[in-house]
Amino acid sequence: MESRYYEGKVRIPSGCAISGFINRDGRLSDGSAIIKSIATMHDRSNGLGGGFAGYGIYPEYKDYYAIHMFYRDTLIKKQVEEFLDEHFDIINLSKIPVRKTPKIVDEPLIWRYFVKPLPTKLAESQLDEDEFVSRCAFRINTFMDGAYVFSCGKNMGAFKAVGYPEDVGEFYRLDEYAAYSWIAHGRYPTNTPGWWGGAHPFCLLDFAVVHNGEISSYDANRRNIEMYGYKCNLQTDTEVITYIFDYLVRKRGLTLQEACKVIAAPFWEQIDRMPAQEREQAEYLRRIYSGLLVTGPFSVILGYTGGLLAINDRLKLRGMVVAEKGNTTYIASEECAIRVIAPVLDKIYSPKGGEVVIAEVGR
Amino acid sequence: MEIYAKGMESRHLNEIIRSCKDKNIIVRGVNGQRFIACGLDGKDITAYGTIGNGAGAYMLGGVLRVEGSAQDAAGDTMNGGEIYVGGRCGDATGYAMRGGEIYVKEDVGYRAGVHMKQYGEHRPVIVVGGTAGCFLGEYLAGGVIAVLNLKNEKCPVGEDMARGMHGGRIYVRGKVSVPLPVSVTASKARREDMELIRPQIEKFCKAFRADEREIYSEEFTLLQPAAGNPYNRLYVNN
Amino acid sequence: MNARARAEFEILKDKERCIDCGLCERQCSNGVYKREDGRWFIADEKCVNCQRCVEMCPTGALKVIPNRNAPRGDGNWSVRAVREIYKQAETGGVLLSSMGNPSDMPTYFDRIAINASQVTNPSIDPLREPMETRVYLGAKDHEIKRDSSGRLITENRGLRLEVPILFSAMSYGSISYNAHAVLARAAQELGTYYNTGEGGLHRDFYKYGASTIVQVASGRFGVHKDYLEAGAAIEIKMGQGAKPGIGGHLPGKKIVGDIAATRMIPQGSDAISPAPHHDIYSIEDLRQLVDSLKEATEYKKPVFVKVAAVHNIAAIASGIARSGADVIVLDGWRGGTGAAPTRIRDNVGIPIELALAGVDSRLRAEGIRDRVSLIAGGSIRNSADVVKAIALGADAVYIGTAALIAMGCHMCRNCHSGKCNWGIATQDPALVSRLDVNAGVRRLIGLITAWKHEIEEMMGGMGINAIEALRGNRLMLRGLGLNSRELDILGIMHAGE
Known part of the structure; x- marks a missing residue:
């Protein structure tokens, strides 16, 4: 295909399946359950993208940023490694282990680095660690053609590829990782993606987002968020949603609940009916972050250290169910994806449009 | 109330002045703080130092005394009250003022009294003790400007004065030797003309301890708009 | 000398329909209509085509149309350009106009098309679902x-x-x-x-x-x-x-x-x-x-x-x-x-x-x-x-x-x-x-x-x-x-x- 149609050059709308669960008691589960769950919704994907993120998977390196990289070739790998070496203390690097399967082909070079910002560089930059790491990731993704940071949080990691999600999970040997929370995604893009970066989850620091639906506010959101140091290299909805969360929560200091009141703001009619204090807060958030309201259909699971957040668009144009069994909370596009791994549930329900679901370890 | 303003931000200082219940307020250590007495009414403020731009803008009443100089746009769109400046003023003094009086002991910069207008009982006045820069009284539509030239300069006003003047009066002590627009007539001020500004000259002398007799020792030139509308034949309907 | 050519409009009065009520004369602030000795005098050059007389005429007897007796004009010298020169030559005045720029320079709004959703995300029914313009x-x-x-x-x-x-x-x-x-x-x-x-x-x-x-x-x-x-x-x-x-x-x-x-x-x-x-x-x-x-x-x-x-x-x-x-x-x-x-x-x-x-x-x-x-x-x-x-x-x-x-x-x-x-x-x-x-x-x-x-x-x-x-x-x-x-x-x- 002509390169002008590659992902990142054009905007590719896509439909999808999402699933995730979190053990609120902190118990670890290997990756087989989440693969089983997302595989149930096979028909919501079309083999053009699948991915996962697990939290708590690198306990031995939990204080280091785990940078997951795709490389087109060894040349660019060398260049990026020089860059990393210049900015970070790299305490471990390796290929991410994979299990070859005929269903996953054309893989790039896939590498993993556990790093800490070099104290001198960090001091020189006058940034905090998170901002330093995120800026380095943007540098690589924007300026180093053929290299892509697809995960850079602490004690978490994303694994994604072009293919059906169950094959992607198999390929990355997720059964060998143990996490207290997992999220997964099966993709149905309406165009061939250029390469693996376009698959979900989409990550920045410890935020990982999987998402279903095509948002109609995309360009309004993109042009707004790009003012604040983000660069939407891939032109996908998921990417922009991830950045919005990062901006509102990490940079502006909103709570996750408040951030959701921006992204899926209540309707004015609802705001007008609220009690005075609550109305003022809701109105304020909607007014000052009006460029970050997301419209059009979406269901999103946001993974972060110690928690999962799920939210639908305010009209609830996509399906999403939430369930609980013991100390585990499940979220998926379809009920069947939960039942297949937890046939008997304590509770199952569909959150309302714009309703925030938060499940956290220890709560 | 007495305020020591050194290093204070304009907005903060003005908030203190605005919320102060005292009528008489003394502000010391002023240096460049803007909009002092902006929109105020009924206060008597004395400021020591160099007062910043826009002093007394939109002022409605009361008195602002400056023991020092004022910068640009003092008395901008002023509506009432009195401003006394014991030193000099920057540019655009009394821009578009409709009422109130401004007394300046020394010189004013360019474009003083531009667009002054009068309305009903509002008759704005600017009295300048020294000299005035160019474009004095441009678009003058009403009110009175007097330039007293107490330093006895050869010509106390700059070029291009009274351009577009279509109302009001400008008094200049001594001769006006710069060219004037055709729409303006200059004449020797007669006794009855001088009577019209006598109260203001008295006020000036009282405020700055000037010698009234010396002021009247020389004749004044009076500038007024010529009759008729100069713009009548400028346009054709299209 | 160019009064007739300068007139942008001409007024057609249908004698069959006119009932001589004189409303047009009273309605026109530009003084286009005048009746003397039972005869109507119409000053086309004063007409601005505001349509007041046309709208008010009880019998629909009036029409204002572009003046057919225009200066010739061509692809370069528009009729408007010629008329403007007449006006300025006669008065020495700066041309003064009202309302916005009427020229046929590009209007970009007319060359921009708006999108709509098909399949990949849904359109929303604005009459029955919430739609916010605040x-x-x-x-x-x-x-x-x-x-x-x-x-x-x-x-x-x-x-x-x-x-x-x-x-x-x-x-x-x-x-x-x-x-x-x-x-x-x-x-x-x-x-x-x-x-x-x-x-x-x-x-x-x-x-x-x-x-x-x-x-x-x-x-x-x-x-x-x-x-x-x-x-x-x-x-x-x-x-x-x-x-x-x-x-x-x-x-x-x-x-x-x-x-x-x-x-x-x-x-x-x-x-x-x-x-x-x-x-x-x-x-x-x-x-x-x-x-x-x-x-x-x-x-x-x-x-x-x-x-x-x-x-x-x-x-x-x-x-x-x-x-x-x-x-x-x-x-x-x-x-x-x-x-x-x-x-x-x-x-x-x-x-x-x-x-x-x-x-x-x-x-x-x-x-x-x-x-x-x-x-x-x-x-x-x-x-x-x-x-x-x-x-x-x-x-x-x-x-x-x-x-x-x-x-x-x-x-x-x-x-x-x-x-x-x-x-x-x-x-x-x-x-x-x-x-x-x-x-x-x-x-x-x-x-x-x-x-x-x-x-x-x-x-x-x-x-x-x-x-x-x-x-x-x-x-x-x-x-x-x-x-x-x-x-x-x-x-x-x-x-x-």
């Missing part, structure tokens, strides 16, 4: 601050509009008391704002203050503390799209009665607003005026700065955004006017579409777009223009001409004559009374209500249910027949891409 104007990039209990401190409320359309500045003096009454009442009922223009605010209209934007122009007419405090916001007029770099001049003969009182100048005194504010010669001086207005109103009123769209508008807007202004108003070269030199109106400035796109892009590139809101005007003709303007980056739009047409203007383009037969651009009490305020309010509300429905329909088609998600959403637009430079400036792709 907008807040004002700065948005506040630091998040919390009180001791952790609640967000929600200062600085901004200006709330139920529909992203405001009525643009038209002064009392350039338009009539009744026309102002229509704008004020309609704005109040629609949950939006009208603008006083630079002629002050009539005492009778202070009660509509919450729906009023008060304007401060270089002449400062009617500007005093009560006036500044009367409105919901203050607009500094730096320029106007119809005549960038040119000031205003309401001749003394129009400064009568209430007009003089409202402007706070004596009757008969010329009201001159030079192009520059003589206290603003540079961008830092603008900051000073913004600050002084805020100081005078205790930082409670948002301040707008209105500028004409000129070549360097992006850099100018960037300067304004950093001057403490809350809203920037961009007025395009098609913007209307009550009087402007024809050559200025038709040749100076740039189209609003390009100016708006350029400014929005520039402010975003500099990361300061959230510091201000953008209003685009000149000329917004229908709801599709509104949608396109917002998708290019505007928060809201100003309409002037469209509002006047809604209240009965027939676009005869002679506002400067002061003889408006429809009671809008006139101060003649007999003519003013022809504008029925109640009917005008009804019609203006009708127009905006209709546009609102249409905007909602278009938003729904795109799958967008809140107007802020449309703002700057340029992926929703495609160009038609534009070159790549134009597309680049507009920040949109060509149709088919």
